[in-house]
Structures are given as structure tokens and as C-alpha cells.
Amino acid sequence: MDPILEISGLIKTYADGTSALKPIDLDIRRGEIFALLGPNGAGKTTLISIVCGIVTPTSGSVRVDGHDIIDHYRETRSRIGLVPQELHTDMFETVLDTVNFSRGLFGCGRDDDHVETVLKGLSLWDKRDQPIMNLSGGMKRRVLIAKALAHAPRLLFLDEPTAGVDVELRRDMWGLIERLRETGVTIILTTHYIEEAEHMADRIGVIHNGELILVDRKADLMKKLGRKYLTLHLQDPIEAIPPELKDWDLAIDETGQTLEHHFSTEEEQTEVPQLLREISRIGLEFTDLNTRQSSLEEIFVNLLQERR
Amino acid sequence: MSQSAFPRFNLYGVRALYLFEMNRFRRTLWQSLAAPVLTTILYFVVFGNAIGSRIGEVDGVSYGAFIVPGLIMLTVFTQSLSNASFGIHMPKFSGTIYEILSAPLSAFEMVIAYVGAAATKSVVLGLIILATASLFTTIQVEYPLLMFFYLVLVAFAFSLAGFIIGIWAEGFEELQFIPMLVVTPLTFLGGVFYSIDMLPDPWRTLSLFNPIVYMVSGFRWSFFGTGDVTIWISLAAISAFIVLCMALAWWIFRTGYRLKT
Ligand SMILES: Nc1ncnc2c1ncn2[C@@H]1O[C@H](COP(=O)(O)OP(=O)(O)OP(=O)(O)O)[C@@H](O)[C@H]1O
Ligand SMILES: [Mg+2]
Numbered sequence: 001m002d003p004i005l006e007i008s009g010l011i012k013t014y015a016d017g018t019s020a021l022k023p024i025d026l027d028i029r030r031g032e033i034f035a036l037l038g039p040n041g042a043g044k045t046t047l048i049s050i051v052c053g054i055v056t057p058t059s060g061s062v063r064v065d066g067h068d069i070i071d072h073y074r075e076t077r078s079r080i081g082l083v084p085q086e087l088h089t090d091m092f093e094t095v096l097d098t099v100n101f102s103r104g105l106f107g108c109g110r111d112d113d114h115v116e117t118v119l120k121g122l123s124l125w126d127k128r129d130q131p132i133m134n135l136s137g138g139m140k141r142r143v144l145i146a147k148a149l150a151h152a153p154r155l156l157f158l159d160e161p162t163a164g165v166d167v168e169l170r171r172d173m174w175g176l177i178e179r180l181r182e183t184g185v186t187i188i189l190t191t192h193y194i195e196e197a198e199h200m201a202d203r204i205g206v207i208h209n210g211e212l213i214l215v216d217r218k219a220d221l222m223k224k225l226g227r228k229y230l231t232l233h234l235q236d237p238i239e240a241i242p243p244e245l246k247d248w249d250l251a252i253d254e255t256g257q258t259l260e261h262h263f264s265t266e267e268e269q270t271e272v273p274q275l276l277r278e279i280s281r282i283g284l285e286f287t288d289l290n291t292r293q294s295s296l297e298e299i300f301v302n303l304l305q306e307r308r
Numbered sequence: 309m310s311q312s313a314f315p316r317f318n319l320y321g322v323r324a325l326y327l328f329e330m331n332r333f334r335r336t337l338w339q340s341l342a343a344p345v346l347t348t349i350l351y352f353v354v355f356g357n358a359i360g361s362r363i364g365e366v367d368g369v370s371y372g373a374f375i376v377p378g379l380i381m382l383t384v385f386t387q388s389l390s391n392a393s394f395g396i397h398m399p400k401f402s403g404t405i406y407e408i409l410s411a412p413l414s415a416f417e418m419v420i421a422y423v424g425a426a427a428t429k430s431v432v433l434g435l436i437i438l439a440t441a442s443l444f445t446t447i448q449v450e451y452p453l454l455m456f457f458y459l460v461l462v463a464f465a466f467s468l469a470g471f472i473i474g475i476w477a478e479g480f481e482e483l484q485f486i487p488m489l490v491v492t493p494l495t496f497l498g499g500v501f502y503s504i505d506m507l508p509d510p511w512r513t514l515s516l517f518n519p520i521v522y523m524v525s526g527f528r529w530s531f532f533g534t535g536d537v538t539i540w541i542s543l544a545a546i547s548a549f550i551v552l553c554m555a556l557a558w559w560i561f562r563t564g565y566r567l568k569t
Contacts, residue, residue, distance in 0.1 A: 052406075052409075055568060102324075103324075106411055
């Protein structure tokens with residue numbers, strides 16, 4: 001299927017000489033949820049701002065739904081919704097007015113049903129006649145999302161949608177993203193909460209110092225780089241690892257009661273049963289066992305460390 | 309491709325932005341009307357009635373009526389500049405400009421919406437002041453259609469200039485700078501209270517270098533059929549000013565100057 005977003009050779013050097021994006025190449029598939037991860041200053045916002053037309057690229061090309069973002073900016077921008085990182089809202093306008101305004105700005109006539117659905121989906125319907133300045137920070141963020149959805153975009157950018165947002169709103173947001181995905185909207189989100197990417201994304205890109213250092217399906221990424229840990233709680237403490245188990249990558253803690261083994265997720269099918277058989281063969285009794293998979297957070301930290 | 313082609317002109321977008329600006333004016337209707345109207349009334353009372361009764365006639369018009377077109381122009385100049393510059397500066401300052409920059413709106417459409425809204429307000433204000441003035445003195449407008457057309461043209465020209473100032477300005481002080489330090493003095497020296505023929509040389513000749521003279525004169529011409537220069541020179545001056553501002557605006561959008569990084 002043709003990608004909804006094609007970025008090739010995109011470079012951005014700010015006027016002060018900051019090189020925010022080294023050449024970036026990235027294709028986003030229609031309907032996927034793509035999480036862009038990276039530390040502060042990596043270039044996430046810059047990348048999004050270029051696609052949306054807020055920042056001018058230094059060189060390279062970006063196409064949305066087959067249209068160039070500069071030559072055919074009306075075609076591309078009318079398909080895009082943006083929820084910015086910072087809480088930039090008007091003050092005196094009511095929630096309903098500001099959402100209707102956004103819809104008009106993006107070239108759509110009034111559609112009260114659509115706006116009502118959007119506001120209800122974000123639990124803003126009761127607040128529709130409130131001036132925005134009366135709302136809390138979390139509510140303002142919902143307003144920004146409602147504005148971005150007002151013209152029913154096909155490609156939605158969420159720049160750190162859950163920064164400074166409570167658990168409930170974060171759950172709501174995840175639900176909303178899920179519902180949007182069902183209607184075929186492509187979503188690109190940046191986040192510092194790796195659990196968020198882990199929870200929602202189909203693919204993950206890691207950007208660091210303006211370079212896209214990795215793009216992969218979440219499941220493959222976890223498989224390739226994720227590690228699994230098998231922990232065994234022994235009935236009786238042991239002083240050293242029995243010689244029969246020397247060839248296994250095992251570690252014992254100071255109590256002598258917990259044995260830990262790590263293995264890559266690719267090996268798990270064969271390795272774990274084999275190890276367990278070996279352990280019972282030498283007569284080691286255990287009371288409990290559990291396995292744990294490394295989170296994206298750990299993968300991410302490892303990745304960045306490798307590059308230093 | 310999932311959607312049909314976007315219309316050639318984003319009418320809904322222009323309308324949304326125009327109404328947004330008009331709404332902003334409506335919210336502050338009383339402040340924005342009260343100050344200019346009150347100031348103008350003071351001028352009428354002090355200059356038109358108190359002093360004017362001793363001056364008699366200028367160019368065959370009673371002094372009280374003579375100053376009306378110039379005072380309307382003064383208000384239209386300053387209000388157009390400040391409204392239009394504030395209108396575009398505010399979203400830049402608050403950050404909400406991100407939405408306008410990311411919208412499928414051409415530079416031309418953006419200018420129409422912002423400048424159109426600011427000019428609308430100035431025209432309304434100018435007419436209100438004219439109505440107020442007619443309570444204090446008898447004025448008849450000789451060429452009402454021309455007067456209205458001229459008012460719209462001036463409001464548009466200065467709103468366009470204000471829009472450019474709003475983009476250029478980095479702080480709120482700079483928004484005030486040009487209206488206060490350039491336009492107001494030039495207007496006072498530009499024949500609002502006197503006909504430049506009344507000035508001795510070299511002041512008379514120097515005044516001819518003040519572009520405001522031509523703009524005030526044209527408006528007065530539409531009232532009384534006389535002015536410091538003929539109406540055509542005034543119209544040419546206004547048109548030249550508009551062309552200059554448009555060229556500047558075009559350059560701003562082409563380069564993204566102070567709008568985009
Ligand atoms: N307007 C600007 N002028 C100059 N440099 C800028 C500008 N905006 C961003 N930068 C620089 O570009 C780099 C990338 O910034 P960007 O905002 O894209 O990072 P980010 O990944 O979004 O970071 P964060 O997670 O903190 O939001 C940084 O080094 C930043 O300092
Ligand atoms: Mg950012």
C-alpha cells in the first residue's frame with residue numbers, strides 16, 4: 001500500500017546553525033500508529049513542524065498522501081491535524097467557538113454533529129460554553145486535541161500528548177487513539193513515556209541528535225533487542241552455581257536463594273524448558289519461578305548507550 | 309488519494325479568521341469605541357467650538373467642519389495600525405499562530421482576513437465619529453460615495469501597514485512605536501487642523517514631503533470639494549502606499565520572515 005507520509009532526505013538547520021535534523025528518511029503507512037521516541041532536543045518537534053508547515057525545511061522532500069507539502073500545501077495541510085507540545089490556546093473564546101474556528105480554518109463548513117462527537121469523545125461537551133481560560137491544564141490539552149480533530153484529519157500528529165497529564169486522561173487518550181485508528185486515521189505521536197509507545201504503537205522510530213537511528217515494528221524491536229529474565233526462587237540456598245549448570249548464563253544473588261538467567265527472546269522456546277529439565281535433573285528444588293521481559297525503556301537506554 | 313481536491317480559495321478559512329477577529333473587537337467593543345470617540349469629541353469641543361469660533365472659515369468652510377475629515381483620518385490611521393498589528397502579533401506572542409501557519413491558508417487569504425477585519429473596524433469607527441461630529445457642527449458631504457470609498461481605501465492601507473508592523477514587532481512596545489512616534493506627529497503636521505496653504509515657507513514646502521498631507525487632503529476633498537492637492541494626487545498617494553505595503557507583505561510571506569523558523 002502506498003504510504004500516507006513519505007519523508008526523504010529531510011534536513012533542517014536552524015538559522016543559529018543548530019543542525020536539528022540530519023537527513024531523515026521515513027515512510028509512514030496508512031492507518032498505522034507510529035511512535036517517535038527520543039530524548040529532549042532530538043528533533044521530534046522539528047520533524048513534525050516541518051510536515052505541518054510551521055517550520056521551513058532546509059532541504060529534502062515531504063509528501064503527504066502523494067502531495068508535496070510545499071507545492072500542494074493545501075492538499076497536505078487539510079489532511080493533517082496537529083496537537084502541539086506546548087499548551088497554546090486562546091483565552092476568551094469558548095470551547096465550542098474555538099473548535100468551530102479550527103474547522104473553518106482548515107476549509108470545512110460547519111458540521112455540528114461532527115463537532116459534538118469530537119467534544120463528547122473528549123469529555124468536553126459539558127464545558128463547551130466555557131471560555132478556555134477557565135479550564136484546567138489537562139482540559140486545555142483536550143481542547144487542543146478537539147481542535148486538531150475538528151476537520152477530521154487523516155493524519156494526526158500528537159506531540160507529547162500525555163506530558164503533564166493525569167492517569168485518567170492518559171487512559172482516555174489511549175482510548176481515543178484506539179477509536180481513531182479504527183476509523184483509519186494514521187497517528188504519529190511523540191512521547192517520553194515508553195510504556196505509551198509500547199502500549200499503542202505498531203511501529204517505533206528512535207530519533208537521536210537529529211538522526212533516525214532505528215525504525216522497526218514494535219514486536220520485532222522487542223524481539224530483537226528485548227531480553228527475557230527467568231528468575232527461580234530456590235527452596236534451599238546454595239553457595240555457588242552447581243558445576244553442571246556452568247554453561248548457562250546464570251547469576252545468583254547474595255541470599256543464595258534466587259537464581260537469574262537471561263536469554264534473548266528468540267531463544268526462549270528451546271532454552272527455558274531445557275534449563276528447567278537440567279535443574280530438576282541435578283535435584284535442585286525451586287518454590288517459584290517467573291519470567292520478565294525488558295521494557296522498551298530498557299531497550300531504549302541500551303540503544304543510546306551503545307551509540308555513545 | 310482519499311479526499312477530493314481542496315478548493316482554490318479557502319473561503320471557510322478566511323471567514324473563520326475574519327469572524328475570529330471581529331469577535332475579538334466585539335468583546336472589547338466599548339473600550340475600543342469609547343476612547344477614540346471621546347478623544348474626538350474633545351477635539352470638536354476645544355478646537356471646533358471654542359477656538360474655531362474665533363478662526364472663522366478655512367477654504368470657505370467653517371473651522372468646526374474643516375477639522376472633521378482630518379480627525380476622522382487621524383483615528384482611522386492609528387486604529388487601523390494598532391488593530392491590525394495587534395491582531396497578528398497576539399497569536400505570535402501566545403503561540404496560537406501554530407494553527408494558522410499549519411492551516412491550508414494562503415498568505416493572500418491570511419492578509420484578507422486580518423486586514424479585512426481591522427479595516428472593517430476602522431471604517432465603522434470612522435463613520436461613528438462622523439456621526440458624532442455632525443452633532444457638534446453642520447457638515448454636508450459633497451461626494452458621499454467617494455468619501456466612503458476613500459475611507460475604505462485608507463483603512464485598508466493602514467491596516468495592511470499595521471499587519472506588517474505586527475509581524476515585524478518582537479514586543480508590544482514596538483507595536484506602539486510607529487503609530488505613536490511616526491504617524492501621530494505626521495498627522496498633526498499633515499493638515500488636520502489647518503490647510504497647508506496657511507503655513508509660511510519653508511514649512512509649506514516641507515509639508516509636501518509628508519505623505520499624510522495627501523491622504524488627509526483627499527478625504528477632505530470628498531467632503532468639501534477642495535483640498536491641499538487635487539483628489540487624484542491623493543488617490544495616487546494612497547494607491548502607491550498600498551502597493552508598497554503589498555510588496556512588503558509578499559516578501560514577508562515568501563521568506564517566512566519572523567513568522568517561520
Ligand atoms: N527555533 C529554533 N531555533 C534554533 N534552534 C532550535 C529551534 N527550535 C528547536 N531548536 C533546536 O533544534 C533541536 C531539536 O529540537 P526539537 O524541539 O525538535 O526537539 P524535541 O525532540 O522535540 O525535544 P523535546 O523532547 O524536548 O520536545 C534542539 O537542539 C533545539 O535546541
Ligand atoms: Mg518537542
